[in-house]
Amino acid sequence: MKIKQRSKKQLNKNLRWHSLVLLDKIENHNEFSNVVIDEFLQNTPLDERDNRLVVQIVYGVIQNKLTIDYYLAPFVSGKKLDDWVSTLLRLSVYQLVFLDRIPSHAVVNEAVQVAKVNGHGGVGNFVNAILRRFIRTDRLDIDAIEDFTERLSVKYSISPWIVDYFLKHQTHEEVENLLESLQEVPFISARVNTSKKSRKEVMESLYSEGYDTVESDISPVGIRSMNGNLIHSTAFKEGWLTIQDESSMLVAPLGHINGDEEILDACSAPGGKATHIATLLETGHLTGLDLSEPKIKRVNEHMDRLGLSQRVTLNVEDASKHQPTDGQLYDKIYLDAPCSGLGLMRRKPEIKYDKSYEDIQELAQIQTELINHVSTLLKPGGEIIYSTCTMSYEENEEIVQSFLNAHDNFVQSPISAEKDNIKADLITDEGNIRVWPQQYHTDGFFISRLVKKDTEGIK
Structure with a gap:
């Protein structure tokens, strides 16, 4: 038995029902949590308070899925449950364990209502019995697990x-x-579009609208919102800022862009890095590529909102096969390579369960192909800024070292705390940037800078 569309009318104001539907899309249909949540909020029948609780429940269940299953195991062991019933029990237990402010009777009653409408009376009785037993029984002690x-x-x-x-x-x-x-709630951060406003001016504008913001600890153009989503602000609508994690704000400035360069952004989506590069250009030009047409469309929309489109050409294209139309080489190439995304586990918690070590190995092959190809498109003396939003060594340090071992016409350009305006504790002994989520409560990130020698090396 699956989620029934006819249940929607009867349960349209039941926030647990909406939580169940969203979790079903994420867990059983492999949709991304952030996309599912965004689509729901654009068409929600609920008020703002209930919307916040739906989002909290959905992310909370995904974030704590294995913990919840551990607590539930004694009550459902040996029972064959439909996926949606398992999900309904999970979201109910999440509320009972992690959300003290919600009365247990409210959790049980609404879960039973959902079970009866989407299933039948027997399912409702089953859910009722499981949850009431759970409330009466002491939870298993996680610290007692020996391994x-x-x-x-x-x-x-x-x-x-x-x-x-x-x-x-x-x-x-x-x-x-x-x-x-990784269990902490991620901050909403934004990068100021300094081609339009200063960080101080943007923060003052946000303050006048009731937003509490602080300066980023690691980026001179970054801010954090402490009390709201900045996409509803005047600053966002006017193109004075764009939503971006603080760690990824470090990428664009490492190219020390003068403003007149021809630059390739080999993997442009979702657009934070591309728009950052574009703000640093004056007479130069950025070519941005991505395999996904919808993603390129969204990057174009970001460029339009920020007033940067005149400096940019965006194409739906495979970067591993890209050739400049006029045959001219690029001054700088940014390669934010497709990766396992382990640095995003706080923001996209489903990654904690969906990825495997085999994924890392497969992605490392793709990353190797990409960096090998784009290196042929770079002028002598030019730079490749290689980055990922993952924390595995196979996709980061090992990619860089293998590339350097195979290309003696490239050398590493060590990143400097002083010259590059980077926090010293983010720089590794090899001169790369490695941001761990626990350092500054950002996404995990890796960045390396490579330079093509003026004189071609001899193989």
């Missing part, structure tokens, strides 16, 4: 292989600090 990997996996609700992966590279304390930080 360290399993304990961290359940405690922080993350696939065991990811725990094991980081334990191979870091101490127990470092791994636990990382996993704990």
